[in-house]
Amino acid sequence: MKSFLLSTALAALLAVPAYAGKAFISNERGNTITVVNTETWEVETEFFAGNRPRGITTSPDGSVIYVCASDDNLVRVFDATTYEELPSLPSGPDPELFILEPSGKRLYIANEDDNLVTVVDTETRMVLAEVPVGVEPEGMGMSPDAKFVVNTSETTNMAHFISTEDYKIKHNILVDQRPRYAHYTADGKRLFVTSEIGGTVSVMDIAEDGAPTVVGKISFEVAGVQPEWLQPVGARVTADGKRLFVALGPANRVAVIDAQSLEVLDYILVGQRVWQLDFTPDEKYLLTTNGNSNDITVIDVEKEQAIKSIQVGQQPWGVVAID
Numbered sequence: 001m002k003s004f005l006l007s008t009a010l011a012a013l014l015a016v017p018a019y020a021g022k023a024f025i026s027n028e029r030g031n032t033i034t035v036v037n038t039e040t041w042e043v044e045t046e047f048f049a050g051n052r053p054r055g056i057t058t059s060p061d062g063s064v065i066y067v068c069a070s071d072d073n074l075v076r077v078f079d080a081t082t083y084e085e086l087p088s089l090p091s092g093p094d095p096e097l098f099i100l101e102p103s104g105k106r107l108y109i110a111n112e113d114d115n116l117v118t119v120v121d122t123e124t125r126m127v128l129a130e131v132p133v134g135v136e137p138e139g140m141g142m143s144p145d146a147k148f149v150v151n152t153s154e155t156t157n158m159a160h161f162i163s164t165e166d167y168k169i170k171h172n173i174l175v176d177q178r179p180r181y182a183h184y185t186a187d188g189k190r191l192f193v194t195s196e197i198g199g200t201v202s203v204m205d206i207a208e209d210g211a212p213t214v215v216g217k218i219s220f221e222v223a224g225v226q227p228e229w230l231q232p233v234g235a236r237v238t239a240d241g242k243r244l245f246v247a248l249g250p251a252n253r254v255a256v257i258d259a260q261s262l263e264v265l266d267y268i269l270v271g272q273r274v275w276q277l278d279f280t281p282d283e284k285y286l287l288t289t290n291g292n293s294n295d296i297t298v299i300d301v302e303k304e305q306a307i308k309s310i311q312v313g314q315q316p317w318g319v320v321a322i323d
Contacts, residue, residue: 020038020039020040021037021038021281021322021323022036022044022321022322023035023036023278023296023321024056024065025056025289025296025313025316025318025319026049026056026067026068026316026318027312027313027317028052028054028291028314028315028317029314029315031048031049031051032047032049032053032313032314033046033047033049033053033056033065033067033083033313034313035047036296036310036312038285038321043310047078049067049069049076050071050074050076051069051070051071052069052071052072053068053069053076054096054097055067055068055095055096055097055098055110056319057098057100057320059100059104059122060100060102060104061104062080062322063081064077064078064079064080065080065320066098066100068091068095068096068109068318070094070095070096071094073091073093073094073095074088074090075088075089075091075095075109077089080322087125088125089120089122089125091109091111092109092114093111093112093113093114094111094112094113095109095111095112095118096110096112096138097109097110097138097139097140097181098140099140099141099142101142102146104122106119106120106128106164108142108151109140110137110139110140110151112154115132115137115153116132117130117131117133117140117151117160117162131162131167131168131169133151133153133160133162134155134156134157134158134160135153135154135155136153136155136156137152137153138151138152138179138181139179139180139181139182139193140182141182141183142164142184143184143206143210144184144186145188147164147210148162148163148164148170149162150162150182152179152180152181152182152193154178154180157174157175157176157179157198158173158175158179159172159179159182159191159202159212160172161173161212170210171210171211171212175195175198175200175202176195176197176198176199176217177195178195178197179194179198179202180194180195180233181232181233181234183237184206186239189205190204190206190241190259191204192237192244192246194246195232196231196232196233199220199227199230199231200217200218200219201232201244202214202216202217203215203217203218203262218257218264220232220246220248220251220267222248222267225251225253229248229251230248230249231250231251232247232249232255233246233247233249234247234274234275234276234289235247236277236279236286238259238279238283238301242258243256243257243258243259244256244258245286245299247274247275247276248274249273249275250272250273251267251274252271252272252273252290253267253270253274254267254268254270254274254277254286254288254297254299255267255268256304266304268304268306270297270299270306271288271290271293271295271296271297271309272290272292272293273291273293274291274297275288275289275290275291275316275317276317276318277289278319279301281322284300285299285301285321286301287299287321289316289317290316291315291317294311294312294313295309295310295312295316296309296310296312296316297309298310
């Protein structure tokens with residue numbers, strides 16, 4: 001009897017398919033989301049995501065995918081397993097990027113056309129606040145303690161630090177031309193802001209009260225690449241705070257930076273017009289979206305090398321990876 005029960009349990013266990021992670025890629029021109037299996041690196045499916053999907057993120061438990069449908073003026077919501085569309089969220093006009101707080105309750109959305117950051121309750125689907133910021137807001141970052149949201153405004157060339165307690169701007173920091181992205185280290189002590197046209201990354205130390213101080217700027221130089229092509233956009237830093245990876249747009253490279261000394265260590269050749277980045281949850285791999293070559297590049301983080309290219313939809317823009 002024991003042998004029968006054991007064999008039955010084993011058969012049941014073997015019948016369960018091995019679970020693999022997924023990466024979701026928003027295809028800006030194709031109006032779709034491509035789903036890639038991050039174990040086999042095969043494309044699983046592609047589904048409609050609204051008109052001009054750009055920013056993309058996931059709920060804390062990985063069960064829900066949020067997508068900025070920029071030309072629909074809303075945030076579309078999908079089940080991460082079935083890909084069924086769920087009730088959408090209001091966003092204000094032309095949402096481009098957003099940031100979800102760790103609790104998953106509030107979504108902070110940059111509205112490029114209206115110079116606002118819209119705050120939405122993901123449970124009630126109600127707008128909680130609209131925060132006036134600079135001209136053409138785009139990048140969104142959040143401090144690890146969720147006390148501050150950082151918005152970058154492209155035309156104003158500023159990073160705005162918004163308190164999540166009262167939705168007021170507490171600090172405005174001037175950076176270089178056309179800031180695109182803001183990303184904190186996991187300990188919250190440092191913030192990196194990329195400036196696409198300025199060609200730099202502004203580095204800020206963050207005080208205990210959240211106040212920022214610019215302590216340096218990172219610039220880039222690649223032999224054979226015109227300086228105006230070195231356009232920092234997406235950025236990610238490892239959880240241990242040792243490595244910063246920056247997408248350099250039409251330079252078709254990702255810069256590898258010592259996040260402590262701020263020295264540029266290497267450049268990884270990827271696809272054409274690399275835009276956004278995301279780690280797999282275990283940080284073994286970094287995924288890049290390459291808008292002009294319609295693919296993503298898989299980078300081995302430990303080796304700091306590109307290992308695979310995967311064709312996805314038309315003009316991939318954003319990427320998020322889950323377990």
